[in-house]
Amino acid sequence: MRILIVGCGAVGGYFGGRLMEKGEDVTFLVREGRKKQLEETGLNIKSMYGDFSLTPKTILATDRVPAFELIILSTKSYHFEQAMKDITPFVGPDTVIMPLLNGMVHVDRLQEIFTYSKVIGGLCMIGATIDDKGTIIHMGSSHLLNYGELSGEKTERIEEIEQTFSGTKADFIRNDNILRAMWHKYLFITGLSGVTTLxxxxxxKVKKMEYGEKIIEAVFKEIASIIRAEKAPIDDGVEFEQINQLTEEMGSSMLRDMEKGGAVEADHIQGYLLKLAEKHRIEATYLKIIYTNLKTYESSVKGL
Ligand SMILES: NC(=O)C1=CN([C@@H]2O[C@H](COP(=O)(O)OP(=O)(O)OC[C@H]3O[C@@H](n4cnc5c(N)ncnc54)[C@H](OP(=O)(O)O)[C@@H]3O)[C@@H](O)[C@H]2O)C=CC1
Ligand SMILES: CC(C)(CO)C(=O)C(=O)O
Incomplete structure (x- = not known):
């Protein structure tokens, strides 16, 4: 299966690298700067499961090659609209598109632009970052990638993808209720990134503070109430399960981006939920505070 990974950053570089390591036919769609860096250094990945280096195939948006069978999107949300334009020449009649971005609204956008049937669900649970030399640093032990048909069906194409992913040295796991898993992840990441950046x-550290646990609980409950009002498929009590799963060492990629002085995905993650809150007339005070914190940060960083 010919696979195009869009973006060779923390997530795309890691999972694309794992597929390449297994011998799959992977190409990375990159921009000029990253292309040059990859040509000079190769794709280097550091992980507790063993470090490895590869020579990746790369293309630019202006190159013309035949359509890919599977396109995995792994840009940040603020680059997503441009990335959708850039992949257009590489989408053929049978191309399947799998996004790995945090959030949900990009799924609707992909369906709008490329039609419902081309899009499948995807999410990843990993702590990863890219350093100034372009090396992908995998932190911790989790490297899970879930995917599946949004309808939950076990189609021929999803079985082909499963076959392609099998034997990879990361947890590529088909999920026949991917929509629910994505909403669960959306709840989790909105709360976790919101609290850690706030x-x-x-x-x-937050939990140790006098009101820390109470605030965390209130944030997760508020987010879950918005998602339920939207009638999205989340389990009863999932917010409490997620609160119990929060470990001391847990941060978020959004916190890491903020610490680096980079852009954050505030509009895509918290901002979209606030729009849903407004639609359902939910006050969402905690989310407003979190969002305002992120927007204040964005406004104080030069070039964002
Ligand atoms: N990092 C993590 O631990 C996790 C991240 N996520 C989510 O995954 C998504 C990706 O995050 P992450 O990998 O951390 O982000 P990174 O910033 O590390 O990587 C994104 C990459 O996308 C590239 N890119 C942007 N626009 C284009 C384009 N038009 N064509 C080709 N490449 C492009 C950037 O390239 P360039 O070098 O040119 O800027 C960059 O290398 C986000 O939605 C994030 O929330 C989910 C789980 C964990
Ligand atoms: C849930 C978590 C923390 C790990 O996948 C994440 O998605 C992120 O850091 O963006």
Whole structure:
């Protein structure tokens, strides 16, 4: 299966690298700067499961090659609209598009632009970053990638993808209720990234403060209430399960981006939920505070 990974950053570089390591036919769609860097250094990945280096195939948006069978999107949300334009020449009649971005609204946009049937669900649970030399640093032990038909069906194409992913040295796991898994992840990441960026701290430090646990609980409950009002398929009590799963050392990629002085995905993650809150007339005070914190940060960083 010919696979195009869009973006060779933390997520795309890691999972694309794992597929390449297994011998799959992977190409990365990159921009000029990253292309040059990859040509000079190769794709280098550091992980507790073993470091490895590869020579990746790359293309630019202006190159013309035949359509790919599978396109995995792994840009940040603020680059997503441009990335959709850039992949257009590489989408053929049978191309399947799998996004790995945090959030949900990009799924609707992909369906709008490329039609419902081309899009499948995807999410990943990983702590990863890219350093100034372009090396992908995998932190911790989790490297899970879930995917599946949004309808939950076990189609021929999803079985082909499963076959392609099998034997990869990361947890590529088909999920026949991917929509629910994506909403669960959306709830989790909105809460986790919101709290960690609000207090510029990992969860452990926040929990130690007098009101820390209460605030975390209120944030997760508020987010879950918005998602339920939208009638999205989340389980009863999932917010409490997620609160119990928060470990001391847990941070978020959004906190890491903020610590680097980079852009954050505030509009895509918290902002979209606030729009849903407004639609359902939910006050969402905690989310408004979190969003305002992120927008204040964005406005104070040059070039964002
Ligand atoms: N990092 C993590 O631990 C996790 C991240 N996520 C989510 O995954 C998504 C990706 O995050 P992450 O990998 O951390 O982000 P990174 O910034 O590390 O990587 C994104 C990459 O996309 C590239 N890019 C942007 N626009 C284009 C384009 N038009 N064509 C080709 N490449 C492009 C950037 O390239 P360039 O070098 O040119 O800027 C960059 O290398 C986000 O939605 C994030 O929330 C989910 C789980 C964990
Ligand atoms: C849930 C978590 C923390 C790990 O996948 C994440 O998605 C992120 O850091 O963006």
């Amino acid at each position: 207090f510029r701290s990992k969860i452990g």
